[in-house]
Amino acid sequence: MRLTRRAFWLLPLLALPLPLVLNQYYQYVVNLILVYVLVGVGFNIVVGNLGQLAFSNVAFFGIGAYASAILTTKLGMPWWLTVIPAGLIGALAGCAASIPALRGVRLFYLAIMTLAFGELMRWSYIRTPVLTGGSMGLSVPPAEVLGWTLTRDDQKFYVFLFIVVVVVVCTNRILESRIGRAFQAIKNDEKAAAAMAIATSRYFLLAFALSGFVVGIGGAMYAALVGHLSPEAFDLVQLIQQFAIIMVGGLGSLAGSVLGAILITATPEIFRDWPGFEELMFGVVIVLVIMFLPRGLVSLLARIHPVFKDRFYQDD
Amino acid sequence: MSKFDSRLRAALVAFLVAALPAAGAQERGVTDTSIKIGALGPFTGKAALFNPLNYGSIAYMRYVNDMGGVWGRKFDIVLGDSACAEAKGIAAAKKLIFDDQAFMILGNPCSGVAMAIKPTLIQENVVWSGVSANPRIDGSVGSGGDGPPPKYMFHTTPNGYFSGLTMGKFMMTKPGAKRIAFVAHTNDWARGYCDPAKEYIEANGGEVVLDTAMERGSTDATAQVLQIKAQNVDGILGCLYQPELVVLLKDAHKYQLGVPVIGALGADFGQTVQQVGNPDAVNGVFFQGHLYKDKIGAPSLEWARQILVKYLTKDELPSDGEPTHFYYFGMFNGIGVVEGFRRAGRELTRDTYIKAVETLNDFDTNLGAGRVTITADQHIGVSNMFFNGLDEKGNEVIFTAYGKPLH
Numbered sequence: 001m002r003l004t005r006r007a008f009w010l011l012p013l014l015a016l017p018l019p020l021v022l023n024q025y026y027q028y029v030v031n032l033i034l035v036y037v038l039v040g041v042g043f044n045i046v047v048g049n050l051g052q053l054a055f056s057n058v059a060f061f062g063i064g065a066y067a068s069a070i071l072t073t074k075l076g077m078p079w080w081l082t083v084i085p086a087g088l089i090g091a092l093a094g095c096a097a098s099i100p101a102l103r104g105v106r107l108f109y110l111a112i113m114t115l116a117f118g119e120l121m122r123w124s125y126i127r128t129p130v131l132t133g134g135s136m137g138l139s140v141p142p143a144e145v146l147g148w149t150l151t152r153d154d155q156k157f158y159v160f161l162f163i164v165v166v167v168v169v170c171t172n173r174i175l176e177s178r179i180g181r182a183f184q185a186i187k188n189d190e191k192a193a194a195a196m197a198i199a200t201s202r203y204f205l206l207a208f209a210l211s212g213f214v215v216g217i218g219g220a221m222y223a224a225l226v227g228h229l230s231p232e233a234f235d236l237v238q239l240i241q242q243f244a245i246i247m248v249g250g251l252g253s254l255a256g257s258v259l260g261a262i263l264i265t266a267t268p269e270i271f272r273d274w275p276g277f278e279e280l281m282f283g284v285v286i287v288l289v290i291m292f293l294p295r296g297l298v299s300l301l302a303r304i305h306p307v308f309k310d311r312f313y314q315d316d
Numbered sequence: 317m318s319k320f321d322s323r324l325r326a327a328l329v330a331f332l333v334a335a336l337p338a339a340g341a342q343e344r345g346v347t348d349t350s351i352k353i354g355a356l357g358p359f360t361g362k363a364a365l366f367n368p369l370n371y372g373s374i375a376y377m378r379y380v381n382d383m384g385g386v387w388g389r390k391f392d393i394v395l396g397d398s399a400c401a402e403a404k405g406i407a408a409a410k411k412l413i414f415d416d417q418a419f420m421i422l423g424n425p426c427s428g429v430a431m432a433i434k435p436t437l438i439q440e441n442v443v444w445s446g447v448s449a450n451p452r453i454d455g456s457v458g459s460g461g462d463g464p465p466p467k468y469m470f471h472t473t474p475n476g477y478f479s480g481l482t483m484g485k486f487m488m489t490k491p492g493a494k495r496i497a498f499v500a501h502t503n504d505w506a507r508g509y510c511d512p513a514k515e516y517i518e519a520n521g522g523e524v525v526l527d528t529a530m531e532r533g534s535t536d537a538t539a540q541v542l543q544i545k546a547q548n549v550d551g552i553l554g555c556l557y558q559p560e561l562v563v564l565l566k567d568a569h570k571y572q573l574g575v576p577v578i579g580a581l582g583a584d585f586g587q588t589v590q591q592v593g594n595p596d597a598v599n600g601v602f603f604q605g606h607l608y609k610d611k612i613g614a615p616s617l618e619w620a621r622q623i624l625v626k627y628l629t630k631d632e633l634p635s636d637g638e639p640t641h642f643y644y645f646g647m648f649n650g651i652g653v654v655e656g657f658r659r660a661g662r663e664l665t666r667d668t669y670i671k672a673v674e675t676l677n678d679f680d681t682n683l684g685a686g687r688v689t690i691t692a693d694q695h696i697g698v699s700n701m702f703f704n705g706l707d708e709k710g711n712e713v714i715f716t717a718y719g720k721p722l723h
Contacts, residue, residue: 023414023415024414025411025413025415026415028407028410029407032403032407126502135501135502135504135506136450136452136504136508137504139434139452151439153410222403226402226403226406227432227435228428228431228432228434229402230402230431230503231502231503232428232503233403233428268404272396272397272407272408272411275359275395276359276360278360278397279361
């Protein structure tokens, strides 16, 4: 039987019975993986697909999380109604983060400016205690979906899985469309793309906004999962973890983002019973993958079967 | 009795016999011979310097195990590494609760993690004895919270509210103290100390003329020190972790501030003095809250030292083998926790345990400066402490107020 990309639909279907076999701890880890799948997918749009060294992802993540938490706690909105607004606010942040790139800032200069954006946001959370709870953090009430309160991780799982499937499918559609091809052209040669009448500025803006939207939704899920937000959660360590997800999984690959999220989130949990070893293994996994699979884990799978190869993913 | 009746009776007896152990095993983490304890703390990551707070409790529990345990049960301790990060901390706590089936969770100096796992603890009715600063964790009206305390959560030691309040009180006992500066991290731990201190100072005729931030990882405090110098202050409260407190003390000396610096409990007094490495920068200048009834190393605390040294492994102790202040802090918590088990009796459930803890009234740990009192309305055991500092010759002195030595 010929294996096609439609087979990927089996993955969420296979995941459906997980809550029947997992306790709340393992279920929490699975939920955390789902959050980081969106974080990786969003981050990959700018870094992997557009090919820009932009590190504002943690800012989008924090903005999405705080947006959802503030809408829930201050305006009394049910969590499910805050998911799209969190994404939209993340998209707005993406537009703001794209400004240096639109002004021609590239490479390490762009990296530093976007890093600064992340740190600026962390300071903003600290300095606006009326909204964010400041340094003391903001406790988020249990997530509510259509009148149901999600107090348990197995309940959250189905909602998270639905959101992740919808967002990943939509992102895949976009990346396989004219827009995705434009991103790829810009990544390969920005000047050549401009010469081919591709409005590069527009696509820069679009990529950052799309990235912000996807990661913002991931942030809303994070707020619902963790239930307490503090500015320290959105620091450079968070950025390293998010960057590791796309590096280990595979730059420019949706399947890579999923694989990276699974590996980077699960590895410390596998080694949890040996404190200290988990950190070591986290580092070892990253080094080994980057040394032996520089295009990420997905390149290994792509060698096994081309179905794992994203349409515009380059493994040369 | 018919044959059917006797069979029915036999079946009923068999069912009851089978059901009895199950009924006994209903309480999570408690068997006839053991009580599972989850020790949650930052065993890795940038806050790993706080893990002695867990090891102190663990040492005391191992000692109790060696003495035969409590009511025939020994403590089975499982470590959970929170790395002081919310997402990881929740995973660690959930593993302890759902996978390891711990009866209680103790330790955890990280306030953010404690706040994040609080809903799970409440939902699952898990007993918790923490050492985190944030008053919103298990504080109630009068201890920094705004309602009754969570049913199964308590502090044997002071929380950030009482620690901060005591720092403010100590500062204001300095003759002529009016203008005070704060240097604090931008996290909930630091605000847990500094906010109540600020409240106290302002309510008692003082003025906080500067409340400036010092980020974690800072290696220079010149800007903060020069800001303070320009304000002509009478004292400084440093709600800082140890590495940054060391930097502040060094720079305060470098720019000759010449005013007392009061540190929070996030730094180990002995290690801080050692790391500053300059007697002139700390003698008569640096003071810190002191939870114990005497100096660490005093004969009256030798028994605690013996337990720590005997029951902790080389890896769990500092490289020189000498337990620091944080180990005693952890032991303080362990003593209160174990006393709860003693008072709860053999019929151990979370309800009998917390009721037993709520009978702690003026309980003397034989270690702490303050006695432990926990009631149904107040789950923070200790509200006061001493302060330690160094005299002009560098000798450690315990103070009851500024300039008033204990001995």
